[in-house]
Amino acid sequence: MVKPLLELIEVSKRYPGVVANERVSLKVHPGEIRAIVGENGAGKSTLMKAIYGSVRPDEGQILWDGQEISFTGPQQMRRLGVGMVFQHFSLFESLTVLENILLSMPKGTAAQQTRNMASSVSNKYGIELKLDARVEALSVGERQQVEIVRCLLSEPRLVIFDEPTAVLPVPAIEALFETIRLLARNGCAILYISHKLAEIKTLCHYATILRGGRVVGEVDVSLTREVELAVLMTGRDLPLYPRTEKKVGDVVLSVSALNSVTCSPAEVQLVDLNFEIKAGEVLGVAGVSGSGQRELFEYLCGERLTKRDAVKVDGQSVGNTGVKGRRALGIAYIPEERVDQGALPDLSLGQNLLLSQCGASTDNFSSLGFVRTRRLAAETKAVISRFNVKCGGAESTAATLSGGNLQKFIVGRELGKAPKILLVAQPTWGVDIASSMFIRHQIEELARGGAAVLVSSEDIDELMQMCDRIVVMSKGKMSPAVPRHQMNSERLGLWMAGLFDVPLGKMASFQ
């Protein structure tokens, strides 16, 4: 038996009111890919932070190479060889990719040398990196790639991946898995956090399951079925939402000849987009993030204005109507960025509920220009209970919620407006399985009630599950829409590369 590279013995971490980790023991061997699974709030992130050195455990020991290490912070752990790819990125928006990478390099490293190293590492692992682009212009997916490359540059012996595939495009996921397998073959230990059981099944050797801060199971992945993993994780059987028939009505949202004017070189230019969504229909937008999805949503929700006729709601031209005006027409938008766009971390949940109300027909939260706090609190409580948001009440700040819970709150807020058109970007990024299924089900229910839904996601399985028709975006252009049963991996691959006209060879179905 090989000596474990990292060993945790009965590590506990408590926050006021919450036990994040309770007597967690864990061994990781070199060359092993170990999944850490658990629902939102199971204590995965805290445990990883303890290993990475950014959180000091209250009790317990951490052994590295058989030697106990005293807590001194991330720098020491990095020096020992612990690398981490975070779920929330620590990149400076106004700096370029290269500058961000340089910041994590030892002092005195030359830019040119870093550039060479970064491009060789990214080539080796099949990542396409725009070294001179500013981070603010990158999509979430691209930002994550920067983080991965930055981490790999220090040649770590243990790499922690915190939900790395949540936003990666399908081809890149396979490439990332190759990267991870390659790292493992070279003797690097991997800790892999994910909600996606299918991924864990294909990638990982072992899985440690956390629930409520405790280890509730350790399994050999090849010997365990997905369903068993899910039951271990949630402590219960997953709910099944049956898919029922629904009626499709008239066109609600139509986009014709939408072209964008770019304000910065890093922005994707939209070229001649045409599509329509009928009442009761869910249209999915697949594609690598940063292919123009963000820009498209901004034009649809009214943050950017365009020619009047480019966007029509119920036949009414609204291309030059602003956010509040479009909200009045029944458009609701769940943006990709939750923190600082969909919600403000320092404000209470009640105040965050108010964020996207102005203009909506359901906005009855003010009288004579003043906020009706009692009514707002009541509605906030209703959203919290309807969407089972785990939080300290309507007065707690958004910053105290985990990513998944905040997303549930935002989805609940937007669905609470009973919108006629719902725009959703990455609906379940970072959300655990049970909550993801719940969110998707709620969105489908909204469509069944006659709303038109546009959803973009990099998780093609999610789109296949939710959508009636799917389009693919690539470099600002959009493919024709096809019913979901006509989408397959070959077509998706071609379309994601922008080859909309290439005839298909074989028709391999996705399902």
Next chain:
Amino acid sequence: MNTFAFPLRLIPRVHRSTWTMRLTPVVALMMTVMLSVLLFLIQGASPLKGVIALVVSPLSSVGGIAEVLLKASPLCITALGMAVAFRSNVNNIGAEGQVILGGIGAATVALHLPVAVPSYLGVPAVLLGGIIGGALWSSVPAGLRSKFSVNETLSSLLLVYVAIQLMSWLTSGPWRDPQGLNFPETELFNGNVTLPSLAHLGLTFWEGTRLNIAVLIAAASVAATSLFIDRSRIGYELIVAGQSQRAASYAGVSKSMSVWIPLLCSGGAAGLAGALEVSGSLGQLQAGWTPGYGFTAIVAAYLGRLKPVSIAISSGLLAQIEIGSLNLQMELGLPSALSYLIQGFLLLSILGMDLMVRYDVQRKMLPIRNVEKQGV
């Protein structure tokens, strides 16, 4: 390459305890008193006498309290306006100029209003003139920022010096009092446009003091600001705009509105403060009038953590330090500039304590050294 490394670093605290947040002002006050004692010792004065002159004597008589309130009122009003701007992330630091323009606006009305106008119309007209003057001055940075993206920090500050010159020209030129023995100042305002004192209104408690209705207006401003910023929809939108531009765009907050309203509010408030000064304790416009409120108001706003009620308290405190250091000068012969030092101590203590509450100060690990020398 810069090889100097600061040996400490700040780690944001995940959980801030509320009682430490509440305790910080008290501890900061105690630190300020301790530092002041040190200052008195350096100056060779008795620390006990110094603290008494500074803290106790201004509040030991009705007249003293009246002077503190008289000083605090315009300061508080200006600081309230600044707080609205700061919370919207609009850095109007030129309130000093807006105060002066408020004085000029008030003087414009006061010098041209007929004596026959009754004072219940005259005084509001003068105050309105002040508000308009201040708001006009702050509308320059607002227009520049929303039209041409000019940084309002710089433009508002530079306009302070323009305002000083403008006042100097008006008082020594067109508005100079012909009977004023050549002093650069306007005529004394008529009785119908000067602020009535509280004693005049029948509040006998304030008999014999200069305290006027400015203090009532300040109290009303605290309530109004509180309602506006914490309860109104526009105030909410301003706070959203102040926290994140992306969230503001998502919410549909108009970009130009989120610049104009905070600047007009803070300019108008500063203008009102200037008008209260000019039509109250001064009774005329003088070239030598350098109110100083505009800059002290920034201190007052941050001391009060940008919250209206706290700002009222911090303004009172700063006014007391100013009056107290006048006492120091008279009783102990210490330089009056001490007041600025003590105000500075207070702000530094508060900000320092805030930092400690928000962040954990840790010793930094030595940076990782390269084994081999790397070429450039």
